[in-house]
Amino acid sequence: MTIxxxxxxxxxxxPIRAVTPAGLDSLSGSESKWAKTMRFSGEAGSFLVVPGEGGEPVSALLGIGASQKDAWRKAAVPFSFGALSGKLPAGQWHVEADDGAGDPTLRALAMRLGGYRFSRYKAAAGKDEADVEVFAGEEADLEEANRLADAVFLARDLINTPTNDLGPAELEAAARKLADEFGAEFSVITGDELLARNFPMIHAVGRASADAPRLIDFSCGRADAPKVTLVGKGVCFDTGGLDIKPSSSMLLMKKDMGGAANVLGLARLIMASRLDVRLRVLIPAVENSISASAFRPGDVLQSRKGKTVEIGNTDAEGRLVLADALTLADEETPEILIDMATLTGAARVALGPDMPPFYSSDAEFSASLAAASVAVADPVWQLPLYQPYAENLSSKIADINNVTSDGFAGSITAALFLEGFVERAKSWAHFDVYGWRPKASPIGPVGGEAQAIRAIYAVLQQRFGTVS
Known part of the structure; x- marks a missing residue:
């Protein structure tokens, strides 16, 4: 149900009254009595409709949990409002909440996010939805909340779509549609043209698929504005290649283009908000398949940068396609260069599915991102680009190997591999995202998820402002 x-x-x-467990006693007599009768706790996400004398709803209670001192938990309090979706009876409602319920715009965003359902393949989608309208509060920026929700929904929809309907060609179509919506300049390099234009690793990873590999490229904004370039890993399905994954590890590989999905969501935010930047988006879109033309363990690949890369494992393909795209991005010396990728399981072992690590040697950007992450309740955490580990990527026959042999610090060594293809950008950051919500929450069901894009957007918005 959409609010x-x-x-x-x-x-x-x-009224929808935001209530803490300690605040139950402050309710009116009838509401307090009903809450006690129904054993309403006030815990985060709890919900109760209060009936009038005729049984019709006259108010609703939403639990936002106890007052929080921990910064992460306090920032996430507004997301309790996502629990209203699917529960509020039809009609008009308004929020009554004090400062303890968090930022009003985030409350509005949570109500939008909580109503998300991926219904493309459901025959009964959209039927019998209640007509619910909510006023989130005078200080809620509804335009911003809707922009944020639209960006998140784009990323979720793309990740949730199975590969039979979202291969490299369909990912190109989705990117083209977004570019056309905002009047961006769009181009694509496909198939063997990648070799002619010097993108050998993108071609090598994707050449075994029936759906040709490609490099998607679009730009928007005034030509002399600060350059912000986004690079997203677009591996639309990853079998692991000849180092084939077990079947259980392939079940979620439709989400291996989650970096591209998140980059497109972030691009939507930047263009819809008219940030004063020259935006460029690069997505190497491939399927890591198995056929007679698949690249092999032990192969040595030439890169766009000129480095040779020994293939220690064909299942570490994302960093290969990103390396060629990052090299292209770096050639025009962008002010900020950001890449996003569902790159390593090691990142999930280190920080779990909800908090992506990021890597950057730009202390100012990193500090701003850390602060924004808490402020907008979009968790990220910086891990170090620990240079001594780069030695573990050495090769006896090539300039570098695409994996280490010891299995340690997999997310860090993947970031170090990518760092070797960035020289000119004034600021570079790598995000190793999961792109998936493994457990339902008030702001979304199990499935594809946008991660880090709201925090990155907040930093870019603060730094560059909007076009007047």
């Missing part, structure tokens, strides 16, 4: 956010409360609108 429609309104800019003012309607006549006869009923």
């Amino acid at each position: 429609k956010l309104t800019s003012r409360p309607a006549a006869g609108s009923r």
Whole structure:
């Protein structure tokens, strides 16, 4: 059920009261009595409709949990409002909450996010939805909340779509549609043209698939604005190549283009908000398949940068396609260069599915991102580019190997591999995202998820502002 956010409360609108466990005693007599009768706890995400004398709803109670001192938990309090989706009865409602319920715009965003369902393949999708309107509060920026929700939904939809409907060609179509919406300049390099244009590793990884590999490229914004370039890993399915994954490890490999999905969501935010930047988006879109033309363990690949790369494992293909795309991005010396990729299981072991690590040697950018991450409740955590580990990527016959032999610090060594293809960018950051929500929460069901893009957007917004 989708909640429609309104800019003012309607006549006869009923209140949604945000309640902590300690605040139950402050409710009116009838609400307090009903809450006790129904054993309403006030815990985060708990919900209760309060009926009037005729049984019709007259108010609703939303639990936001106890007051939090921990910064991460406190920042996430507004997301309790996502629990309203699918529970509020039809009609007009308005939020009554104090500062303890968090930022009003995040509350509005949570109500949008909580209503998300991936229904493309459901026959009964969209039927019998209640008409629910909510006024989130005077200080809620509804335009911003809707922009953020649209960006998250784009990323979720792309990740959730199976590869039979979202291979490299369809990912190109999705990127082209977004570019056309905002009048961006769009181009693509496909198949053997990648070799002619010097993108040998993108070609090598994707050549075994029936769906040709390609490099998607679009730009938007005034030509003399600061250059911000986004690179997203677009591996639309990863079998592991000749180092084939076990079947259980392939079940979620439709999400291996989660970096590209997140980059497209972030690009939507940047263009919709008209940030004053020259945006460029690069997506190497491939399928890591198995056929007679698949690249092999032990092969040595030439890269766009000129480095030779020995293939220690064909299942470490994402960093190969990113390396060629990063080299291209770096050639025009962008102000900020960001890449996003569902790159390593090691990142999930280190930080779990909800908190992507990021890597950057730019202390100012890193500090701004860490602060924004908490402020907008979009968790990220910086891990170090520990240079001594780079030695573990050495090769006896090539300039570098694509994997280490010891299995340690996999996310860090992947970041170090990528760092070797960036020289000119004034600031570079790598995000190793999971792109998936393994457990349902008030702001989303199990499935594809946007990660880090709201935090990155907040930093870019603060740094560059909007076009006047």
